[in-house]
Amino acid sequence: MTTAILTHPDCLNHVTPAGHPERVARLEAVLTRLKAPEFDVLQRVEAPLAEEAQVLRCHPQAYLEKVKSALPASGSTALDADTHLSPGSLNAALRGVGANLKAVDMVLGGEVANAFAAVRPPGHHAETQTAMGFCLFGNVSIAAKYALDHHGLSRVAIMDFDVHHGNGTQDLLWEEERILFASTHQMPLYPGTGAAHETGAHGNVLNVPLPPMSGGRRFREEMEGQVLPALDAFKPELVLISAGFDAHFADPLAQLQWHEDDFAWATHRLCDIADAHAGGKVVSTLEGGYDLDALAASVAAHLTVLMERGA
16 A cells, blocks of 8 residues: 555645745745655555545535636636635635545545545635635635535545644534534734634534644644544544644744644554544645645655555
8 A cells, every 4th residue: 555645736736926925936845855765665646636526525506606607718816815816716615626536436445544635725724705814715624525415425524733723614514413623823923713612513623722822742742632532432434634734833834833743643543543444545735835845845745655555
């Protein structure tokens, strides 16, 4: 068995205005780092273009039409102060959804042990009818619903360790008792959601806010004290990861002060949960991370663990 990486050049055609943190260079930095010899064993897969029907697993038709109608013929347009569209943005977003669905197919079909979707724009801030926080479609939420409804699973867990709360994932899955959504995130910080008392309609949401400057030690304590026991009790048949790397100490948008070994540690622990209950099945997707060197190094650490655990 091996680890798959799924991406597509279309994801480089989502062009944001000059100075925007969620820029083409993010994915370029990741893909350049993954050209190193130690990553030659990765199974590299071209992300398919998701059908619009897949987006409708989580978003209504009216929202999809709103995004499509807002696409500019040239330049860029803003859906909100942070979230922009360029002519290539829709296809980039559909590749992001497609990468996650293909990764689920490959992992559940036994083609690979685990997989990472190296895509942009990210997805975990996209709410049911609202694009926000650089995100258009809820990539990981759509993948989770697809695993349940297309592959017939009963329980899927999502762990989001992005420094920002995955408000979109929470919104899309608030009523979905077959999915456990767990999130660690800095608080206070954008988008202002993710308090511990936000627990979902069925107790299916676990939010663990972390104070600024709390560091990797506090993160590991909360993971061991709250998140990992909850995931273990849920017994997921598939583990999905919203892998944001903006908790890194070098990241300009937040102050959790983690290092690459914190991301590696978290990846190992989530693989432990997958080994215990899901035959090791893990699908991870790129969310945030805005310092290019820190992002590339953190993705490399994350993938190194996935490769080790999937070997």
